[in-house]
Amino acid sequence: MSKVIFSNITKRFPGVAGATAVDKLNLTIEEGTLVTLLGPSGCGKTTTLRMLAGFETPSDGTITIGGRDVTNVPVNARNVGMVFQSYALFPHMTVRENVEYGVRLLNLPKAEMKDRVNTILETMALAHYADRSPSRLSGGQQQRVALARAVVTQPKVLLFDEPLSNLDAQLRERMRDELRAIQLRLGITSLYVTHDQSEAMAISDRVVVMRNGAIEQDDSPLNVYSRPGTGFVAEFMGKANILEGKVEAVDDTTVRVRIASTVAFTLARNDRAFKIGQDVRCVVRPEHIRVDVAGTMEAKVRRVVFQGAYVEYLTDLEGQECVFLDTDYYKSGVAEVGQTVKLAIDSRPVWILPENEANALGKAA
Amino acid sequence: MTLVSQATPSVRDRSSPALLRKIVVDPWLFGIFVLVTLSVLIFAALPIFVVMKQAVVTDHGFDLGVLIETLSQSFVWTSLGNTLLLGLVSAIVATAAGFLLAFSATRTTMPGKTFVHGVALLPIISPPFVMALAVVILFGRSGLITRELLGIRNANVYGFHSLVLIQSLAFTPIAYLNIRGMLQSIDTALEDASASLGASRWTTFSRVTLPLVTPAILSSTLLVFVKSVEDFGNPMLIGGNYNTLAVEAYSQMVGYFNLQAGALLASLMLVPSMTAFLIHRYWVSKRSYVTVTGKPSAQTIRISGGVVVPLALGCYAIVFAILLFYLTVVYVSFTKLPGVNNTLTLDHYATVFTAGFQTLTNSLLLAGIATPITAVAGMLIAYLLIRKAFPGSFLLRWATLLSFAAPGTILGIGYVSTFNAAPLLLTGTAFIVVAAMVVKNLQVGIEAGSNQLRQIDKSIEEASTILGASNTRTFFQVTLPLLKPALFTSLSYALTRSLTTLSAVIFLVSANWTLITVTILSQVETLKLGVAAAYCSILVFVVLAILAVMQLVLNSTSKR
Ligand SMILES: Nc1ncnc2c1ncn2[C@@H]1O[C@H](COP(=O)(O)OP(=O)(O)OP(=O)(O)O)[C@@H](O)[C@H]1O
Ligand SMILES: [Mg+2]
Numbered sequence: 001m002s003k004v005i006f007s008n009i010t011k012r013f014p015g016v017a018g019a020t021a022v023d024k025l026n027l028t029i030e031e032g033t034l035v036t037l038l039g040p041s042g043c044g045k046t047t048t049l050r051m052l053a054g055f056e057t058p059s060d061g062t063i064t065i066g067g068r069d070v071t072n073v074p075v076n077a078r079n080v081g082m083v084f085q086s087y088a089l090f091p092h093m094t095v096r097e098n099v100e101y102g103v104r105l106l107n108l109p110k111a112e113m114k115d116r117v118n119t120i121l122e123t124m125a126l127a128h129y130a131d132r133s134p135s136r137l138s139g140g141q142q143q144r145v146a147l148a149r150a151v152v153t154q155p156k157v158l159l160f161d162e163p164l165s166n167l168d169a170q171l172r173e174r175m176r177d178e179l180r181a182i183q184l185r186l187g188i189t190s191l192y193v194t195h196d197q198s199e200a201m202a203i204s205d206r207v208v209v210m211r212n213g214a215i216e217q218d219d220s221p222l223n224v225y226s227r228p229g230t231g232f233v234a235e236f237m238g239k240a241n242i243l244e245g246k247v248e249a250v251d252d253t254t255v256r257v258r259i260a261s262t263v264a265f266t267l268a269r270n271d272r273a274f275k276i277g278q279d280v281r282c283v284v285r286p287e288h289i290r291v292d293v294a295g296t297m298e299a300k301v302r303r304v305v306f307q308g309a310y311v312e313y314l315t316d317l318e319g320q321e322c323v324f325l326d327t328d329y330y331k332s333g334v335a336e337v338g339q340t341v342k343l344a345i346d347s348r349p350v351w352i353l354p355e356n357e358a359n360a361l362g363k364a365a
Numbered sequence: 366m367t368l369v370s371q372a373t374p375s376v377r378d379r380s381s382p383a384l385l386r387k388i389v390v391d392p393w394l395f396g397i398f399v400l401v402t403l404s405v406l407i408f409a410a411l412p413i414f415v416v417m418k419q420a421v422v423t424d425h426g427f428d429l430g431v432l433i434e435t436l437s438q439s440f441v442w443t444s445l446g447n448t449l450l451l452g453l454v455s456a457i458v459a460t461a462a463g464f465l466l467a468f469s470a471t472r473t474t475m476p477g478k479t480f481v482h483g484v485a486l487l488p489i490i491s492p493p494f495v496m497a498l499a500v501v502i503l504f505g506r507s508g509l510i511t512r513e514l515l516g517i518r519n520a521n522v523y524g525f526h527s528l529v530l531i532q533s534l535a536f537t538p539i540a541y542l543n544i545r546g547m548l549q550s551i552d553t554a555l556e557d558a559s560a561s562l563g564a565s566r567w568t569t570f571s572r573v574t575l576p577l578v579t580p581a582i583l584s585s586t587l588l589v590f591v592k593s594v595e596d597f598g599n600p601m602l603i604g605g606n607y608n609t610l611a612v613e614a615y616s617q618m619v620g621y622f623n624l625q626a627g628a629l630l631a632s633l634m635l636v637p638s639m640t641a642f643l644i645h646r647y648w649v650s651k652r653s654y655v656t657v658t659g660k661p662s663a664q665t666i667r668i669s670g671g672v673v674v675p676l677a678l679g680c681y682a683i684v685f686a687i688l689l690f691y692l693t694v695v696y697v698s699f700t701k702l703p704g705v706n707n708t709l710t711l712d713h714y715a716t717v718f719t720a721g722f723q724t725l726t727n728s729l730l731l732a733g734i735a736t737p738i739t740a741v742a743g744m745l746i747a748y749l750l751i752r753k754a755f756p757g758s759f760l761l762r763w764a765t766l767l768s769f770a771a772p773g774t775i776l777g778i779g780y781v782s783t784f785n786a787a788p789l790l791l792t793g794t795a796f797i798v799v800a801a802m803v804v805k806n807l808q809v810g811i812e813a814g815s816n817q818l819r820q821i822d823k824s825i826e827e828a829s830t831i832l833g834a835s836n837t838r839t840f841f842q843v844t845l846p847l848l849k850p851a852l853f854t855s856l857s858y859a860l861t862r863s864l865t866t867l868s869a870v871i872f873l874v875s876a877n878w879t880l881i882t883v884t885i886l887s888q889v890e891t892l893k894l895g896v897a898a899a900y901c902s903i904l905v906f907v908v909l910a911i912l913a914v915m916q917l918v919l920n921s922t923s924k925r
Pocket of ligand 2: 045046047
């Protein structure tokens with residue numbers, strides 16, 4: 001049993017007047033799941049993680065692991081594993097010694113200790129490098145040693161602080177999938193910190209978006225992307241147009257929102273309440289807008305950025321900025337600044353931000 | 366600095382539960398911290414305060430009259446003036462010489478750099494008064510140069526002029542290393558940039574290089590000044606009538622049994638030393654433009670041609686003087702009666718290895734005990750100060766700084782006065798000598814350890830704790846091995862200093878536990894120059910040999 005619960009966790013650092021790194025945070029990590037903390041720099045991700053590890057003591061609130069209050073339990077008695085951003089491998093020990101280090105402290109019978117170490121070295125494809133110094137391994141191999149060292153003691157919870165940020169883009173994806181595979185196989189409760197939203201979506205059971213020390217949204221990867229609770233989440237998860245509009249019509253299953261004289265969507269209502277004339281903000285992802293000579297929507301081109309695979313346009317839609325991507329530019333040619341283009345929007349993925357609703361998603365978490 | 370924020374009461378109030386938790390989480394380490402802090406307070410701070418108290422308090426309590434009486438005697442002010450003047454002149458000369466060596470070695474095509482470097486470091490690893498011995502031999506009444514070569518009958522070698530020469534040569538390496546380190550860490554691209562903007566070599570030197578090394582020049586001047594104030598052996602041997610505070614304090618204590626005057630003089634030594642030290646710590650080191658990373662940046666040699674000649678000649682002259690002095694000592698150690706009977710002999714060595722063997726083994730034994738303690742304690746204190754801010758850290762920080770800045774004389778007198786009664790009856794024991802050696806040399810290890818710790822990724826230690834290790838275990842299994850370079854710096858320094866120190870231990874040696882440096886001093890005073898020279902030669906050789914072995918061990922263990 002190793003469900004993790006943060007209740008009302010607050011962290012203030014002494015000396016920095018008024019600065020609250022983490023503010024009344026409530027978060028549950030279900031047993032065996034991987035939860036990612038995602039957010040801009042300085043939002044309190046690392047601090048939250050380090051409080052679970054025990055490196056920082058909360059100013060207020062409690063943390064439990066598997067029902068046991070660990071708020072005041074010292075780091076070395078918590079039985080959590082951690083993979084550090086810098087890997088933090090002991091440079092004066094071999095790979096095997098690194099992996100053995102934690103197991104030795106468990107006072108297991110010698111045979112079992114050897115067995116565990118060998119098994120994990122095999123699993124991680126490290127057996128071949130066991131007697132090397134970590135400094136003579138590639139980044140990916142070092143990463144695997146760090147992971148092996150963290151899981152070999154069979155910790156209740158596994159923590160990752162931006163573990164992949166030292167790797168190049170390709171290796172990052174491969175290691176990401178490897179990490180996830182091992183986490184799933186061991187079924188180990190995990191907290192993962194990153195500021196890369198695609199990494200977060202790819203690896204997690206749940207994504208927790210943080211902002212200024214508080215949780216902005218706690219949801220499945222699909223939902224934080226396609227049903228963001230706030231404009232901040234929408235923009236943090238990827239390029240987004242947030243277009244202001246007015247509710248024109250509501251019926252049992254749909255709601256109609258007008259964005260501009262040439263643009264209006266009819267969207268599924270999903271049991272949400274809307275009033276006619278209400279101001280709403282809609283999230284429209286650039287990839288859901290396309291150039292279409294038959295389109296009704298008209299926008300004036302302000303800036304054109306050629307990106308190779310596509311052209312990115314910044315347009316003016318009756319006073320609102322609207323960005324979209326054209327991957328078919330080779331067919332119709334690239335529009336010029338000042339020109340008016342005709343566009344079509346796929347309205348199914350358009351999402352109305354729930355910010356003015358009583359039970360806004362972000363707060364419900 | 367952290368000290369400031371710790372002193373702010375509001376912060377302390379708010380964070381006190383956290384501080385308390387730090388202790389609870391780590392009772393063992395906190396225990397060690399308390400033990401170390403107490404030891405440092407007792408063996409570093411307490412003796413100094415005892416001396417200062419002695420200076421103003423007599424048997425009848427606080428007595429302003431006695432103080433005024435002592436202060437009204439002229440020898441107090443003469444020796445203070447002498448000390449300051451000598452310190453100032455030596456500091457300037459040694460820094461100039463050190464700069465010349467450092468600049469030539471790092472920036473010019475001067476031939477024979479390795480040789481110059483090696484010789485320039487000799488004075489660091491030998492007792493400071495080897496120079497004094499050589500000067501007596503060369504320029505004394507029956508000096509090899511004054512009498513043999515020049516036929517001068519009554520040359521007066523004793524006094525200010527000789528002291529300046531000796532101290533300058535003896536302390537040049539300090540300035541040399543300091544300035545060299547700074548020159549090496551200045552990115553030469555800056556100088557190249559200046560040249561590319563059309564500046565002449567002189568303009569580049571005076572507008573770019575010189576301003577950048579100014580902090581090192583100032584810091585060398587201050588360090589040499591402190592060293593000169595502290596120096597006891599040279600003024601004792603060769604000062605003649607030119608008495609410095611260290612010598613005057615010693616003769617008041619040992620010659621006239623005037624404890625109060627001795628204590629007062631020793632306390633007076635604190636004033637210039639502490640002033641220089643504090644200026645260095647809080648002013649000069651903050652003015653450094655160069656962040657010393659420990660990694661010398663790539664150096665390009667830019668200065669060649671005609672200018673190198675005078676620079677090189679200057680360097681060679683310094684090196685020649687140092688070499689001449691050392692070779693003289695070695696030569697005399699093999700000579701029957703220098704200046705009178707120059708036949709070669711092994712007699713002096715025979716004396717050392719028979720009658721004088723115990724003092725040699727004593728020195729080696731006590732330094733051998735003190736050295737590892739100094740080094741490990743230095744690393745431990747660095748760890749406690751940098752990584753664990755226990756409540757009360759500032760006591761530890763200040764006590765160690767105080768012990769480093771305080772001259773050996775005050776520490777020695779303080780030990781005699783503090784540890785002469787139960788429960789701390791230690792006078793006459795080996796323990797007290799070892800304690801003095803450790804305390805006096807601790808700070809260098811702390812400094813080296815702290816600098817290295819700041820460069821070690823903190824998460825390496827965190828990785829150890831999260832794997833279940835206690836902080837104590839983490840220190841010994843992870844931190845200490847990673848501190849190996851600093852540990853070796855500290856070991857070498859502690860060993861050399863412990864073997865060659867004089868100013869503090871001269872008050873502490875006893876019939877059972879006498880030290881080689883003290884023996885050398887008395888041999889010179891009784892004009893047994895040959896035996897003294899033999900001791901010196903052996904000492905230099907032993908230090909060199911041990912350092913070489915340590916270097917070998919370091920190299921072979923860091924191959925992995
Ligand atoms: N030891 C500390 N002392 C004082 N303030 C701190 C300390 N550690 C973190 N903070 C502050 O707490 C806030 C949150 O920091 P944290 O490291 O948790 O951010 P983060 O989300 O991990 O950012 P990043 O993505 O840059 O790693 C920041 O404002 C930071 O300045
Ligand atoms: Mg972080």
